[in-house]
Amino acid sequence: MLGGMTSTSKDPQAAGLARLAGLIADETRAACLMALLDGRAWTAGELARHAGVAASTVSEHLGKLVAGGLLAEERQGRHRYVRLADAGVAQLVEDLAARVPPAVGRPRGLRAVSAGAAMARGRTCYDHLAGRLGIAVTDAMTRRGLLRQDTGFALTDAGVEWFEGAGIPLERGGRRPLARGCLDWTERRPHLAGVAGAALCRHALEAGWCVRVGSGRAVKVTALGEGALRELLGVEVAALGG
Numbered sequence: 329m330l331g332g333m334t335s336t337s338k339d340p341q342a343a344g345l346a347r348l349a350g351l352i353a354d355e356t357r358a359a360c361l362m363a364l365l366d367g368r369a370w371t372a373g374e375l376a377r378h379a380g381v382a383a384s385t386v387s388e389h390l391g392k393l394v395a396g397g398l399l400a401e402e403r404q405g406r407h408r409y410v411r412l413a414d415a416g417v418a419q420l421v422e423d424l425a426a427r428v429p430p431a432v433g434r435p436r437g438l439r440a441v442s443a444g445a446a447m448a449r450g451r452t453c454y455d456h457l458a459g460r461l462g463i464a465v466t467d468a469m470t471r472r473g474l475l476r477q478d479t480g481f482a483l484t485d486a487g488v489e490w491f492e493g494a495g496i497p498l499e500r501g502g503r504r505p506l507a508r509g510c511l512d513w514t515e516r517r518p519h520l521a522g523v524a525g526a527a528l529c530r531h532a533l534e535a536g537w538c539v540r541v542g543s544g545r546a547v548k549v550t551a552l553g554e555g556a557l558r559e560l561l562g563v564e565v566a567a568l569g570g
Contacts (some may be wrong), residue, residue: 347396348396354389356381360389399412418455423526426513448460450568455525455530457525461568466519475520481520494531499522504522507525538553553569
């Protein structure tokens with residue numbers, strides 16, 4: 329015995345954590361979770377092609393992720409779709425990805441290089457903006473006193489007024505925080521998430537400030553978006569680089 333505990337004593341929380349870690353500790357399942365960070369629902373076939381495995385293989389993995397509470401499943405006719413269960417799962421995956429050491433060596437092929445550059449420049453992280461674009465917006469809001477990062481992420485009164493003035497509604501009242509920091513896995517710095525981050529990203533896509541690049545998570549700022557971000561936040565999109 330040690331400290332009144334027998335060798336058979338177990339911490340239920342530790343056991344649960346081990347099971348959760350085991351769900352993510354598989355390259356195919358990790359690839360599916362990363363793909364689903366785009367906030368959309370995918371079919372098993374789409375995820376199989378993305379992960380480079382057989383459809384039967386990915387179906388087994390998806391079943392484990394659904395049973396473990398990391399994915400939510402929905403069916404439309406013969407089609408089965410899965411998405412991340414909630415914003416908390418997205419935060420968990422993004423935080424873990426941000427702690428992965430940068431890959432050694434360069435990606436193979438022009439397509440891989442271009443896709444990686446587009447993701448780093450601007451992308452969605454579940455339902456908010458990430459990459460250099462997300463960081464630039466977050467920094468601009470902080471400089472203008474719309475967002476505080478010194479005592480944790482918090483939208484200021486001026487920030488709330490900014491959203492109202494920009495015509496971007498904040499859906500408050502739920503359990504989700506108005507603003508929180510999400511560690512960016514390419515920039516290794518926090519970008520804006522929470523209700524405010526989701527509202528800004530949704531507006532950027534609906535208003536045509538940003539458009540998705542291909543079928544992945546990468547987004548591109550349009551000419552309309554460049555003008556809006558410059559006028560509203562002083563963000564110079566051209567400074568984000570290629």
